[in-house]
Amino acid sequence: MSTQQLPTKRQHVLDAMKTAHQTLQSVNEGANASYIPYLASVPSNLFGIALAFTDGEILEVGDTRYDFAMESISKVFTLACVLEEMDKETFKSKIGSNASSEPFNSVIDLELHDEHPYNPFDNAGAIATVGLIGAASPEERWNKIIGTYNRFAGRELTVNDAVYRSESDTNAHNRGISWLLKSSGSLQVDPDHACDIYTRQCSVAITCRDLAIMGGTLANSGIHPVTGKRVIKEENVPPILAEMMMNGMYENTGNWLYSAGLPGKSGVGGGILAIVPGICALAAFAPPLDVHGNSVRGQKAGIFLSEILGWNLFKK
Known part of the structure; x- marks a missing residue:
């Protein structure tokens, strides 16, 4: 999937996404999950990044329309x-x-x-x-x-x-x-x-774009960023984000928070979701995982964008 068609009112964000994708595409650390045979067979070079903003704008770079397992x-x-x-x-x-x-x-x-x-x-x-x-x-x-x-x-x-x-x-x-x-x-x-x-x-199949939109609903206090419909009660969003903050990246959650400063959740299918409350959701997909079960390139992309765009919640 190629970069989303321009123009975009957030050109600087898209430029940062393109830089992250180009910089990290060659990272060959990690390995696909091998204990689930299907996941081991997914092409390891796939890499996509998508952002869904609370106003409904969606930005995409790379393999954002490839179906992968939510895990x-x-x-x-x-x-x-x-x-x-x-x-x-x-x-x-x-x-x-x-x-x-x-x-x-x-x-x-x-x-x-x-x-x-x-x-x-x-x-x-x-x-x-x-x-x-x-x-x-x-x-x-x-x-x-x-x-x-x-x-x-x-x-x-x-x-x-x-x-x-x-x-x-x-x-x-x-x-x-x-x-x-x-x-x-x-x-x-x-x-x-x-x-x-x-x-x-x-085993539910989603794309990186889907994941960004799903996360965008959490960033938007439970209201779907594209349809404008309420999906869950507003009061249920903070407990979900709290769980993501505490447990979202398995045993590597602390290291993720030190670097990205965002509530996140990973899956061994290669997906990463991070929430910037009130602003957007960041989704990344790249199958090779670290020893904890988190996408290597996905984490690096999230950390890069959080840093360059000033989204780390602990630096506000």
Whole structure:
């Protein structure tokens, strides 16, 4: 995908994006996620950057229309779905909201906290969050989740069946976590169903442009930046951004905040989302990951743009 057609009222921003893309395109650090066979096969040279401003302007550079799997970025929007049904204090009492130093799929972390989820962005907490959505059946629960995603994106999203099959064939660890949650009373629904829905949400296909628009809704206090429609209540945005600030980049969240100073969330599909509240959302896509599961080029792009455009929240 080539750079968005000019003119733009934010030419200086687009110039910064082009510089970031050209500078970082040759970075060859990291590797695709290998434990999910489909992700290992995604071309590692893909790289896109997109910004969605709260006034609806969208800027794009590079491979911004390539479909990739949401993976853990989906946790942000499932959290949004749950918070529309219960207040944040009730949610915190059931899931927790503290940072963890353990890997995102840690069983040890779960055991150390009496099999109670520590936050909604670790896999245990994400699976338990799925179980909190009020529904009479797994299909109703799924329809609520994908319906929320669709409203954030402003279009109908679909599951990449190849990703879903690949993940379902290799998710024994998450199934084990689901049963531990059930045994401790932290999961009130069928654990296999909860794990399956979690796997399905991770397999939803989006583009870098989609991700920027979805994040733009959070930057715009819950109002879709393009359609102008309210997607979630304004009061539900701060808890979501707080979770992104504490847990969004796995064990590397602290380093990300030191450098970028923005709430962010990554996924092992290669996506990175960062929110500049009241201004815009930044999305990047590049499949090679660091040891924590974060896109290498995506992080570097976010840090570069935050620095050059003065978006670091801690420098205001």
